[in-house]
Amino acid sequence: MSADTILNAALTLGDINGWERLTLTQIARYLKVSLADIHQHVKQKDDLVDAWFDRADAHMLSRFPQQGVSLNRTQRLNLAMQSWLDFLARHHKLTADMLLYKLEPGHIHLQAAGVLRISRTVQWFREAADLKATHMARIGQEIALSSLFATIFLHWLKDSTKHQARTRERLQQALTQGKRIRLWT
Structure with missing residues (x-):
């Protein structure tokens, strides 16, 4: 997994639900990884x-x-x-x-x-x-x-x-x- 993969997931999910509703937890679920995996690349x-x-x-x-x-x-x-x-x-x-x-x-x-x-x-x-x-x-x-x-x-x-x-x-x-x-x- 990379920061680019996380951003791509965020863009996909954000287009569906909007930026306000998007959470890092949703991105982790979408990518089937842990929040710790997300945290390695994205601090906020x-x-x-x-x-x-x-x-x-x-x-x-x-x-x-x-x-x-x-x-x-x-x-x-x-x-x-x-x-x-x-x-x-x-x-x-x-x-x-x-x-x-x-x-x-x-x-x-x-x-x-x-x-x-x-x-x-x-x-x-x-x-x-x-x-x-x-x-x-x-x-x-x-x-x-x-x-x-x-x-x-x-x-x-x-x-x-x-x-x-x-x-x-x-x-x-x-x-x-x-x-x-x-x-x-």
């Missing part, structure tokens, strides 16, 4: 959310560098962010449930970890887009990109259009505005 249920987002990061990064394809930084950022969201789309509702779970008032520790999670993904977006800003320009870029990412992700969570078309359009508009003011350097 929220670790599965991080693992899900880590998979999205890995998927997005597998798209870079693309050999023989010349994209400007804005296009690379669009590809990075969109491929990240597209990966999560296979469990769109469950991903929304995961985020709501993190945002519950009693989960302050999960919310703090969520800020670090956003920062980690944003850094990978910067790498994928080959952004080279330094010092104050980098700080401004990171703040802008973190805000954009959080806004787009929240919009994506509520977007019920086919292939989240409204989110794609909104992302493209925001990235184009950033390009106009030379934000993506």
Whole structure:
């Protein structure tokens, strides 16, 4: 058994019953293992959310560098962010449930970890887009990109259009505005 096996089981069961109702005990029963076996790979249920987002990061990064394809930084950022969201789309509702779970008032520790999670993904977006800003320009870029990412992700969570078309359009508009003011350097 591996952490990937546990996450796959969690995604399967979560799609059926929702994230709120999912327990590590249910996952253990589903996999026919003990809770101690689960504990070797997962210390708490929220670790599965991080693992899900880590998979999205890995998927997005597998798209870079693309050999023989010349994209400007804005296009690379669009590809990075969109491929990240597209990966999560296979469990769109469950991903929304995961985020709501993190945002519950009693989960302050999960919310703090969520800020670090956003920062980690944003850094990978910067790498994928080959952004080279330094010092104050980098700080401004990171703040802008973190805000954009959080806004787009929240919009994506509520977007019920086919292939989240409204989110794609909104992302493209925001990235184009950033390009106009030379934000993506």
